Amino acid sequence: MIYLDNSATTVPDPAVLKSFEQVSTTFFANPSSIHPLGGEAEKLLIQAKKQAAEILHVAENEIIFTSGGTEGNNIAIKGIALEHQNRGKHIITTQVEHPSVDNACKSLEKLGFEITYLPVNRNGVIALSDLKQAIRNDTILISIMHVNNELGSVQPIAEIGKIAKQYPKLFFHVDYVQGLGKVPLTLRNSGIDLCTMSGHKIHGLKGTGLLFVKNGTTLFPLFHGGEQEQAIRSGTENLAGAVSIVKALRLIMEKERLYKQRLYELQRFLREELEKIEAVKVNTPIHAAPHIINFSIPGIKPEVMIHMLSEEEIYISTKSACSSKKSDESKILAACGFSDDRAVSALRVSLSYQNTEEELTNFIHVLKDKIQQFKEVME
Incomplete structure (x- = not known):
């Protein structure tokens, strides 16, 4: 998992x-x-x-x-x-x-x-x-x-x-x-x-x-x-x-003191890998908290991608968990001025100090496969 x-x-x-x-x-x-x-x-x-x-x-x-x-x-x-x-x-x-x-x-x-x-x-x-x-x-x-x-x-x-x-x-x-x-x-x-x-x-x-x-x-x-x-x-x-x-x-304060820089490095690695995927648009600003990366895959409903990843025991989310079961559009992204296609297709990866680069590498690999699978089904 x-x-x-x-x-x-x-x-x-x-x-x-x-x-x-x-x-x-x-x-x-x-x-x-x-x-x-x-x-x-x-x-x-x-x-x-x-x-x-x-x-x-x-x-x-x-x-x-x-x-x-x-x-x-x-x-x-x-x-x-x-x-x-x-x-x-x-x-x-x-x-x-x-x-x-x-x-x-x-x-x-x-x-x-x-x-x-x-x-x-x-x-x-x-x-x-x-x-x-x-x-x-x-x-x-x-x-x-x-x-x-x-x-x-x-x-x-x-x-x-x-x-x-x-x-x-x-x-x-x-x-x-x-x-x-x-x-x-x-x-x-x-x-x-x-x-x-x-x-x-x-x-x-x-x-x-x-x-x-x-x-x-x-x-x-x-x-x-x-x-x-x-x-x-x-x-x-x-x-x-x-x-x-x-x-x-x-x-958590001890982990912040010891490992915060490593969390930033994981986030940077994830951002760079996501930006290499043509279908993905990264929404999180450069100067952000080290544990959150928000990105959109325009044309793919977020719950579809979440279920596809869940089949491989990879768990990410869309929006806040307190509002994730409501309409697709992210009110937050809309307030930031993002286009409708990005606001309705937003996904969130949120890290802990326990996550590893290997996990993120596996996630990126599976994400690419699932995007390709979706495209083939839609063709």
Whole structure:
């Protein structure tokens, strides 16, 4: 099997699975219980939060454990909107966000909020001048992703943070789900107030996530209950999940430190090989995150090619896994100005630190064969 769909989800690391099992077995008590077993569980939860904060270089009370990227994005966006709507109802985002951001913003439009969707250039990147122009007196939130999940485009988050700092009454949220462990991002003193991370994108487990909430940032909670997680995310804590995502976070940061350059080399190799295939058009910009390559094969439906490759146990994807079962057209590619034939035939290869050049060589060989097979059938 050659697995090249790591932006959809990653294979859980055995050490992460082991940590989840150990905590589930030994520290099964509710961290809110006042008996000794609950106390031990609470200590472990506090320790996990402390370790996450150390890895991310933030304060311990700035870490909120969540169930993943979608929940984190919704808590951040709707939490700011509902808490600060008396000050303004204007939010700025982009035309190329993940569905969990895009649809969260669209849901707020039904409640009377006004959303500015910034355009992007051919590389999928916003213009800072457009952002500056869009900020108004009633703007309460900027929500912009770090790395695009389809194209791999990297937004100028550091520069956006500097702009956001000039407007102390607005908040800046970053969806860091795709960038975590691949493209470094500084949180402390960055102008970022909220930042979403997900466990299953970094060889952790589905249903685990982190939300950085900078001190002084107030949110209207989406869940009301026992006021766990500083009343931002009520509900009995998923202690095993919290420990497992911190383990995954530690491991992916180490891999980023040791092997990031190798990931760039794999991406460069794949790009060069794809560009040699006449039927293929590469869509990902040159200066992109190291793990994503998006390309189109005009004239071939993406699901057809995905099924053909799956027959050889090679797994790639089309668009975001959260929207891949909808219409063929990539909204992201369309926003970048790509032609219809490329926007409806886009495919995505997404790498992990575990992939090898040999796997990519085999993938290219099979891809060429499948394109030829398709042409022969259509003739």
